[in-house]
Amino acid sequence: YLKExxxxxxxxxxxxxxxxxxxxxxxxxxxxxxxxxxxxxxLDSDDDSPxxxxxxxxxxxxxxxxxxxxxxxxxxxxxxxxxxxxxxLGIVPLExxxxxxxxxxxxxxxxxxxxxxxxxxxxxxxxxxxxAVAISKLLSMDDDKWRAMGDAGHDRVKVAFGxxxxxxxxxxxxxxxxxxxxxxxxxxxVVMVLFIIFAVTLTLLLTWWR
Numbered sequence: 001y002l003k004e005x006x007x008x009x010x011x012x013x014x015x016x017x018x019x020x021x022x023x024x025x026x027x028x029x030x031x032x033x034x035x036x037x038x039x040x041x042x043l044d045s046d047d048d049s050p051x052x053x054x055x056x057x058x059x060x061x062x063x064x065x066x067x068x069x070x071x072x073x074x075x076x077x078x079x080x081x082x083x084x085x086x087x088x089l090g091i092v093p094l095e096x097x098x099x100x101x102x103x104x105x106x107x108x109x110x111x112x113x114x115x116x117x118x119x120x121x122x123x124x125x126x127x128x129x130x131x132a133v134a135i136s137k138l139l140s141m142d143d144d145k146w147r148a149m150g151d152a153g154h155d156r157v158k159v160a161f162g163x164x165x166x167x168x169x170x171x172x173x174x175x176x177x178x179x180x181x182x183x184x185x186x187x188x189x190v191v192m193v194l195f196i197i198f199a200v201t202l203t204l205l206l207t208w209w210r
Contacts (some may be wrong), residue, residue: 002063006033014058021064032063074099078146079138082111085126093201094161097121097153102146104134114161120153166199194206 011018020029020036029036076078080096082105089110093103097114102177103121105111117123122137124130138146153201159165173192 002031002061003033006061009059015056016061017057017066018061018063019069022066024064029043033061054163074101077101078133079104079115079121079137081131082106083126083131085109087111087199089202092201093121094157097150098157100154102149102153102205104131114153116156116157120149120156154163161202166202170199173196 006016006018016033016035018036018180020032062073065073074096077096079102080091080092080095082090084090084105085106085108087106087109090105093105093111093114096103096121096122103111103115105115105121105123106126107117107123108126111123115121115123122134124134138149173195177192
């Protein structure tokens with residue numbers, strides 16, 4: 001879909017470039033749009049400036065971006081747009097909110113649990129106009145209100161999705177399992193294993209950001 005997105009952006013008169021993933025194979029490079037920038041020439045620089053090439057770019061595509069590129073993008077972002085519908089919990093909104101970046105997400109699936117509408121970002125119907133309105137609110141928001149929304153998102157991730165919270169939920173689940181009849185233990189055991197896998201994975205990802 002990357003070439004399709006690139007074509008749509010150019011039809012709107014936007015200037016686009018695509019950063020090639022590091023160590024990409026020839027087959028992978030063949031799937032990228034024209035005008036590819038080498039991964040070493042942009043965003044991975046030690047300089048404070050992101051590079052002169054950014055000045056002439058409206059849309060920058062970053063397939064399989066690096067951790068350095070992700071850190072740079074989150075540090076420079078005004079908002080993070082999360083478009084999937086009926087998605088699971090989703091780590092992207094949590095990463096953005098932990099970095100104090102408001103989130104615009106579809107009002108379905110996981111974001112309903114993670115994003116607080118009007119407090120840590122905006123939930124909207126999965127339509128172009130709805131996303132545009134939400135993004136415009138954040139782009140035009142005064143800095144104090146924007147920072148307050150970012151701080152609220154950071155606090156929400158720490159309180160609702162932190163290690164202590166998941167530990168308490170896990171303890172509650174185990175206690176509940178022990179108090180139930182034996183015939184239900186098999187089902188609860190499966191649920192507990194899945195919960196532990198999810199909790200550990202999410203905790204490791206969030207811990208990385210600290």
